[in-house]
Amino acid sequence: MELILWLGFYFLTFYAILPAVVSRIFGFRVFMKGKSADAVALTFDDGPDPEYTPQLLDLLKSHGAKGTFFLVGENAEKHPELVARIHREGHVLGIHNYVHHMNWFLRPSTVKRQIRQTSDLIESITGEKPMYYRPPWGIVNVFDYSKLGHLQIVLWTSLFGDWRKRIGADRLYRRMKQKLKPGQVFLLHDCGSTFGADRDAPANTISALSRILDDGRKRAYRFIGIDEMIAITEQAKRKKKKKDANLRENGERGRKASIGPFKKLVVGLWMAWEKLFHVLFRLHPVGDAHFFNYRIRKYAGPSLKLRDNYELHSGDRIMEIHFENQMLYEIGMKSKTSLQLAIRIIREIERVLPDMARELSTAPHGDQVKALYGVSMIHRGSESLGFETFDLPKGLFSRMTNMYLRFMIRIIHPSGRQRVREHADSLNPRMLIMERETLLKWADDSRPTRRVGRDRAGKQSQSPASEEHSEAAAEYDDTSFGRLV
Template identity: 50%
Template sequence: METLLLWLFYISSFYAFIPGIISRLFGYRVFRKGTGGQEFALTFDDGPDPQYTPRLLDLLNKHGAKATFFVVGSHAEKHPELIRRMHAEGHLIGIHNYIHKSNWLMRPSTVRKQIERTQDIIYGITGERSTYYRPPWGIVNLFDFSKRRQVKIVLWSAMFGDWRKKLGAERLTEKMLARLNPGEVMLLHDCGMTLGADPEAPEYMLSALERTLEEAGIRGLRSIRVDDMIKAAEKSPLSRMSFGRRLLVGVWLIWERCFHHMFRLRTVTPNLPFLHYRLREYQGKTVTLDRGMALNKGDRIIEIHVDNRQLFEFGMQSRSAAQLAIRIIRRMDRDLPVLAGIVARDESLAEAKALYGVSMINRGPEKFGFAVKDLPEGLFARLTKFYLRILLSVIHPAGGARLKERSEALVPKIIAMPVSQLLDTYGQRCAGTKLRKHQDAAAVLEDDLTDEELPGAHAH
């Protein structure tokens, strides 16, 4: 009996669990997220629903937004008028099986019939065959990968739990706004009749979505169909990335999330993360800062980290190191005044001696007021250099080739700034004078950058 159970475990792992992990973590043979631009994708599962889908379509039309509907075939069969309206109003219609049942619980032939039956229903209503597929709950099995020539599997990058009414419109809005970024593929539901969902939940989703679309308009973001996002992504460097490099990026980003959790990093701008920070005691050798100040072992510092996921995305969107550097400069220029405001309002942060980080740079941070110092030789310096070289090979537009050029310049350095200087320089940015002064400094740096100089690439 134990042998039989063991074999069942092996088979189920090979058939279901391992493919699911590979697709979720590394995006293998599935589409999960777009890149760059000012576009994001709204996707809706489980419909159409006669009560909520018409209101959703009205809302999308009001804001000029396009979306992708992954419809359940049996629901589409009952409400063909809603499928016709989706199609007529320019939305993409995808497949979500004929019934909402996990692919792990069906044989490969049954899954194929579910897809084909739903595909035939969509074709019979719209005259077009759908080639985009989202398995229920996003659960893929081993044989789903073999359908690549017939359908494109689409998962998501942002899920909010909007099928539960206890989440409420306010909390759902907060979660959606926190993930309102270019390239995001948002998962929402326009039907609450699925097992485990609350029938009234789409009411709260519609309220949160309206506020999200209003904010998207303010930020200059727009919702597009998944197929348009895929076409744009296929033109990006990410689409040409080898599976080995994708694996490296996936593992690296998992480590990033673990690091943030372990060390309880806080984020300067949670809605669009770039700078993270934590308060701790300095443990290194004495470092001389500006204003005649020295940083000694035991002094309290605000340690800063650049968001590596953002660095990776910037790298994928940039055609050169100079363009990548300019993106980083602009984000630093935006986040440092916000950080100054946070520090000014938090007594424990304001009492810290310095803002501190480690970065692989040649020049750049000094334009923002940081002192740039050599990292003392030792095990920490060697490990940091090794880590940052891997990081740079991932985010740099030239990839690993960058490491072969001027490798002697790729050394980690300390960047530090007295907290008093942070507050003086950035605390009054809204006053105008210092804002213009700092913008001029950033402009000089942009003009001065070459492909051999890359500010950023901060270590953990």
């Protein structure tokens, strides 16, 4: 039962939930919002529709507006003349799967096949390969990031429930007017034949959009395709990057980055998910500060040879250590560099090891535990505490753990997104294992040195600051941050 829960936890987290959260909150590998002073991007899903798409095209043409149409392949195949007209009138064509099914419930190969089928269909009609993709309901799975090739995933900044007829044109117009601002990506629908939609709902969309286009003209707004919005946004980002570089060169300090509402939301979801994890896997706190949790379980990996001729085999009991996410987040927010983050994490592990050792005497099956176990991205420094490091066996668990830890670093590290991007090859989780006898030595308060296996003689004359700096230089490089999970 525990194995089923564990597999379910990882499947839901890494295949579906985390990709959706990361994409929506952080904009990872997707385009959602533009940086324009005078333009709005109109996007339309689920078409083409023989009744409403021609009306919508007439409306856009009368206002000189451009839009982006994310087509359902089976609809495009039924109405190739509408696909040709959309292209001929200068609008952007994108892919919305061949059938309108959620990617969470499709195998990666099925998603890829549907995208290729729709792409080939559009290219056969227009002579041009589509460059943009919007998954149905905006929901991606983890494989969408790597299986889409040249395609750019496009989400949105605002949607209005226009697939429901009961909203009415007037209320829909008020909703749209409230969001009518430069840089917005509107999600609308020109077809009501998909599951959950009302057949005649696009009539309200066209009516409300007519008034929005009038409002936009009065404000001197332009309505553009997603290709132009992305180009404008990339140009604005390049200008900002160049400006920031100039500020650094001139020695000027920028304002401290604040935690935005989106990051607060994802951190809250992360903390809530941890509480669920604690319940499902019955974690126990250890230490007065409750910064760490543990559980005792049976080891299920390959046989490992540890120091002093100890061996760890599948089925042996281990004490699995987990960081408290709240503590990890607070450490990350207080650390200015990856070096400081790594030092503080090692310090916390060092403080809790005596408690972990003493816990063996009271924990259920504690007398049968053969090793302390964790998974970490710390590549250096852990050996000085008595750990040995081993590569994770290649497979689903290794890949998903890697993804989770990279996601975690993006949240807690001062420049996490940049670190993951620049050091992707070196950020690989490893098993950290401390055999039982070494762990028990930490329970001995009379030992002359605090760290097992580390001679700190000759450093007593150093100041705390210089000691910390020298230890950091000896134990860490810029990619050695991480955590036990």
